[in-house]
Amino acid sequence: MPTRPTPALSARGLSVRFGATPALDALDLTAAAGEVTVLLGPNGAGKTTLLRCLTGLLRPDAGELTLLGREPARAIADGRVGLMPQRTAAWSGIRPLELLEYLAALHAHPLPVGPLAAELGIDRFAGTPYRRLSGGEQQAVNLAGAIIGRPELVLLDEPTAGMDVHLRRTVFDLIARLRDAGVSVLLTTHDMAEASRLADRIAIIDRGRVSAHGTLAELTGGARDLEEVFVDLTTPAGGAR
Numbered sequence: 001m002p003t004r005p006t007p008a009l010s011a012r013g014l015s016v017r018f019g020a021t022p023a024l025d026a027l028d029l030t031a032a033a034g035e036v037t038v039l040l041g042p043n044g045a046g047k048t049t050l051l052r053c054l055t056g057l058l059r060p061d062a063g064e065l066t067l068l069g070r071e072p073a074r075a076i077a078d079g080r081v082g083l084m085p086q087r088t089a090a091w092s093g094i095r096p097l098e099l100l101e102y103l104a105a106l107h108a109h110p111l112p113v114g115p116l117a118a119e120l121g122i123d124r125f126a127g128t129p130y131r132r133l134s135g136g137e138q139q140a141v142n143l144a145g146a147i148i149g150r151p152e153l154v155l156l157d158e159p160t161a162g163m164d165v166h167l168r169r170t171v172f173d174l175i176a177r178l179r180d181a182g183v184s185v186l187l188t189t190h191d192m193a194e195a196s197r198l199a200d201r202i203a204i205i206d207r208g209r210v211s212a213h214g215t216l217a218e219l220t221g222g223a224r225d226l227e228e229v230f231v232d233l234t235t236p237a238g239g240a241r
């Protein structure tokens with residue numbers, strides 16, 4: 001019997017509570033290796049909480065989690081996972097090119113900094129302190145930092161938020177190339193068009209659980225619009241949990 005390929009991500013019964021709020025409520029999700037998996041969900045659905053569990057920033061109250069078949073901390077320590085957070089104040093005064101060179105030096109076989117910076121337009125503001133960059137420029141630097149170490153799995157939290165159409169298209173091409181190179185990508189977005197265009201599979205998260213998971217065609221039945229399906233399957237932010 002053929003063995004099943006190791007998934008990029010496996011979460012079973014993952015639960016996180018903040019006081020009375022169940023941010024993740026026994027969430028089950030498997031993301032196949034080599035695919036782009038898009039997490040869609042209303043504000044507060046638990047997407048960022050899931051990503052924080054994946055990167056070891058948050059310890060779940062219950063459940064099991066593996067990345068690339070390993071404990072998340074192990075996979076991350078081995079440099080196999082790249083993370084683009086939604087926002088980071090951590091870099092503050094460092095200049096983008098210095099930052100990328102520093103991050104590249106942490107990895108055995110990094111991408112060449114110059115071409116990556118040029119592709120994402122970072123060379124135009126390479127010497128500006130990170131905190132002075134526009135939102136979209138900071139996002140470009142965050143994305144470059146997530147992929148510079150040639151990770152096998154990339155976690156992107158709203159990667160195109162704040163980006164203009166040009167940069168957004170560049171990022172779409174880059175994500176498609178990562179996938180073509182066999183990299184697994186897990187990303188969150190609120191943009192239905194982006195999800196439709198990029199995803200091999202879409203997981204709709206609602207109130208800390210996966211309410212649907214499949215290809216675009218499976219979710220929409222080929223007849224409905226993804227936004228309609230999303231509205232049917234999710235609770236508006238502020239709705240009863």
Ligand SMILES: Nc1ncnc2c1ncn2[C@@H]1O[C@H](COP(=O)(O)OP(=O)(O)OP(=O)(O)O)[C@@H](O)[C@H]1O
Nearest residue numbers: 018021022023041042043044045046047048049050
């Ligand atoms: N540190 C925290 N303390 C208390 N509550 C928190 C904390 N972090 C998240 N929450 C709550 O957990 C729930 C899930 O939040 P999360 O940030 O994961 O949602 P999200 O799906 O990423 O939302 P968005 O699309 O708005 O980014 C929300 O109700 C949020 O207020």
